[in-house]
Amino acid sequence: MHTPVLLNQVIEAMEIKKDGLYVDATLGEGGYTKAIIEKGGKVLAIDLDTEQIDRYNIETLERSNGVKLVQGNFREIEKIAKENNFFPVDGVVFDLGLSMRQISQSGRGFSFKKLFEPLDMRMNSNNEMTAEYLLNHLSESELFDVFAKNSEEINSQKIAREVVIRRQLRRLEKVGDLTGCIDRAIGEIDNNAYKRIFQALRIEVNDEFENLKNGLEGAMKIIKEDGKVAVVTFHSIEDRMVKNFSRGMGIKLLNKKVIMNRRGRSFEKSAKLRVLIREVDQRSLSR
Ligand SMILES: C[S@@+](CC[C@H](N)C(=O)[O-])C[C@H]1O[C@@H](n2cnc3c(N)ncnc32)[C@H](O)[C@@H]1O
Known part of the structure; x- marks a missing residue:
């Protein structure tokens, strides 16, 4: 345990x-x-x-x-x-937050390291809202709000823009699709930015502040x-x-x-x- x-x-x-x-x-x-x-x-x-x-x-x-x-x-x-x-x-x-087991074993895309997991991020699988839905449906300014408000990530604007550009080419479905957007937006690999953006999305999906x-x-x-x-x-x-x-x-x-x-x-x-x-x-x- x-x-x-x-x-x-x-x-x-x-x-x-x-x-x-x-x-x-x-x-x-x-x-x-x-x-x-x-x-x-x-x-x-x-x-x-x-x-x-x-x-x-x-x-x-x-x-x-x-x-x-x-x-x-x-x-x-x-x-x-x-x-x-x-x-x-x-x-x-x-x-608060997630347990180690959820991060490493749930298969729900909570960790930026699990590149092939789906962008789900629901703690309660009966809820309808998923991270994939938000990433593919929110406007650029709504995505910016989610990232900036929930994580205070300084590159939130650039990342929101990159998400909107990329999803026009192909729907974002897997963890690797999102880390790819973050890489291109910032121009380097930044684990802290991954952590903040993943946490921000998870907070939104699960309405954690409320x-x-x-x-x-x-x-x-x-x-x-x-x-x-x-x-x-x-x-x-x-x-x-x-x-x-x-x-x-x-x-x-x-x-x-x-x-x-x-x-x-x-x-x-x-x-x-x-x-x-x-x-x-x-x-x-x-x-
Ligand atoms: C950090 S873990 C708790 C770890 C726990 N104290 C232990 O000893 O293993 C947080 C847990 O809270 C649950 N959780 C998060 N938000 C919740 C909510 N709004 N209502 C009920 N459970 C929630 C998560 O599913 C997760 O299992």
């Missing part, structure tokens, strides 16, 4: 209680879910990707006592928790007073969203300073953890 980055920091910050209720909003390969169970907590685990749920079931078989698995989108976390009679909860954890916004709002509605919401992000825009959200009414941050796991020297590539606490309503204490 893959051990998620910041696992120890998240589990320590959450202060898991025996028989406490926890939502793992991003099951993935189950690292957080298993750690919470080991500490005696009960888990409702959600994942958008059916394959992740199926694999967890197969790998844990009878040993997954204390876990309820739900295929769904964490943007509906409040509805999912209530439908499963699993609230109010002591904690929620979001570990999911996060709704997921955080929903988490605050199911959490007990003093309950904790831990969020691990890998993207500066998402971290900013969490930070801004933490300035809302009745919410405070456990650590003023973000907890990081720096990969290499780049700040952008780091995993960042913020833990939000629902503050105790002072009025309820004085009643």
